[in-house]
Amino acid sequence: MLRLVRLGSQRSSRYGAMKGEAMSDLYELRCRECGKTWGNSPKSFCEDCFSPLEVSYDYDSLGKKVRREDLAGRTFNMWRYRELLPLAGDVTPASAVGGTPLVASRKLASHWGISNLYFKNDAVCFPSLSFKDRVVATALVAARRFGFETVGCSSTGNLANAVAAQAAQQGFDACVFIPADLEPAKVLNTAVYGARIVRINGNYDHVNRLCAQIADRFKWGLVNVNLRPYYSEGSKTHGYEIAEQLGWRLPDNVVVPMAGGSLITKIAKAFKELTTLGWVEAKPVKFFGAQATGCSPISDGVKRNLARFEPQKPNTIARSLAIGNPADGPFAIKLIRESGGWAEDISDPEIVAAIKLLAETEGIFTETAGGVTAGVTQKLISQGRIGAAETTVVCITGNGLKTTDAIAAEFPLAEAIAPRLDAFEAYLDNQFAAAAAAK
Numbered sequence: 001m002l003r004l005v006r007l008g009s010q011r012s013s014r015y016g017a018m019k020g021e022a023m024s025d026l027y028e029l030r031c032r033e034c035g036k037t038w039g040n041s042p043k044s045f046c047e048d049c050f051s052p053l054e055v056s057y058d059y060d061s062l063g064k065k066v067r068r069e070d071l072a073g074r075t076f077n078m079w080r081y082r083e084l085l086p087l088a089g090d091v092t093p094a095s096a097v098g099g100t101p102l103v104a105s106r107k108l109a110s111h112w113g114i115s116n117l118y119f120k121n122d123a124v125c126f127p128s129l130s131f132k133d134r135v136v137a138t139a140l141v142a143a144r145r146f147g148f149e150t151v152g153c154s155s156t157g158n159l160a161n162a163v164a165a166q167a168a169q170q171g172f173d174a175c176v177f178i179p180a181d182l183e184p185a186k187v188l189n190t191a192v193y194g195a196r197i198v199r200i201n202g203n204y205d206h207v208n209r210l211c212a213q214i215a216d217r218f219k220w221g222l223v224n225v226n227l228r229p230y231y232s233e234g235s236k237t238h239g240y241e242i243a244e245q246l247g248w249r250l251p252d253n254v255v256v257p258m259a260g261g262s263l264i265t266k267i268a269k270a271f272k273e274l275t276t277l278g279w280v281e282a283k284p285v286k287f288f289g290a291q292a293t294g295c296s297p298i299s300d301g302v303k304r305n306l307a308r309f310e311p312q313k314p315n316t317i318a319r320s321l322a323i324g325n326p327a328d329g330p331f332a333i334k335l336i337r338e339s340g341g342w343a344e345d346i347s348d349p350e351i352v353a354a355i356k357l358l359a360e361t362e363g364i365f366t367e368t369a370g371g372v373t374a375g376v377t378q379k380l381i382s383q384g385r386i387g388a389a390e391t392t393v394v395c396i397t398g399n400g401l402k403t404t405d406a407i408a409a410e411f412p413l414a415e416a417i418a419p420r421l422d423a424f425e426a427y428l429d430n431q432f433a434a435a436a437a438a439k
Helices: 012-019 059-065 068-073 078-084 108-112 132-145 158-170 184-191 204-218 228-233 236-245 262-276 297-303 329-339 348-362 368-382 421-438
Strands: 027-031 053-057 102-104 117-121 150-154 173-179 196-200 253-257 286-292 342-346 392-396
Touching: 053 228, 059 078, 059 262, 078 236, 102 236, 108 117, 108 348, 108 368, 117 236, 132 150, 132 158, 132 228, 150 158, 150 204, 158 173, 158 184, 173 184, 173 204, 184 196, 196 204, 228 262, 236 262, 253 262, 253 368, 262 286, 262 329, 286 297, 286 329, 286 368, 297 329, 297 342, 329 342, 342 348, 342 368, 348 368, 368 392
Parallel strands: 117 392, 150 173, 173 196, 253 286, 253 392, 286 342
Antiparallel strands: 027 053, 102 117
């Protein structure tokens, strides 16, 4: 049964009391452009220059507080890196998010003519099968600290799933906002947790603009709006795990799907933090961004050498990447260029082909965003941008069970046969004849 969400403004007295409370001496919000600090509060932009805020840490103090060796006795999930996340000292995280496998390629590496190829597989992330579980986990810690009772998000699918699942676990009311044309499986994967779902006649950018107004009007904790600086820090754990799973080494290349552009920048931040703390040896890492051709503002900006990307109207089966005006797009472009990487995009048919190829060779069933990343990796290799002997990590961020509609036409049901041996033998004869004809 769908749980009704409490509507109306939250009690302003409670919100005000929490707003100025110091959460930690080791981190605070800082403007990414002018550098002004803003303490800790549900705020996403600098009131002086209107640039986005991010969490800034006291790395000298952190280096004295935690060592790499301290992690050895901890459970392998994202909270093993808790000192590097925006958590108050007395907070006990509610669920074991993260700790996903880094899969060494079994077949695709040789198929593509390279070695040292890995897939960071967040398609099996707990509880909702995407990397968005990581960002929601840190956002809800902040939501609890700031006294929010209702949480939500603007979403292209995976984030709504993650918010609904973790809100149910932790006792928050949840209200999520999605484009009306979202994949049915993703809508179902949100509804099952009891969240209220508001469908909007428009694309993600329309939804996000509405949510900015809602967050201000109702004083709700919208994880990728007023809680965005804390939310985005969860993405760093994807990078921490990559480095640790490589034996505390950084890869040469990382290929990352881009929607809003945050994940690629936070993986870079994670690598920089590990280097600053002396946990890994410093080395150049090339960052490669992957988008669908039907929504590729960041890729287009990189390839055309634009000072700033041009917003696009999304038209692609990769709906989880369909953000035409990405909030972190400028930062993603800057990172890609400075790292010596590149950005590419592929068409919808290429996305489907890459989903099938990854499943058939590596046994990883990814959603359309992972098809984008795998397909772009293949394209980058063919362009000579990824070296054959370099260590390359491909980020798989969501599960294929969420976007089955994108590939259903590729797998029509075979005609059923009678439960008799002669029927099966006839079936085999037909299969062999069809295979011979195909050759």
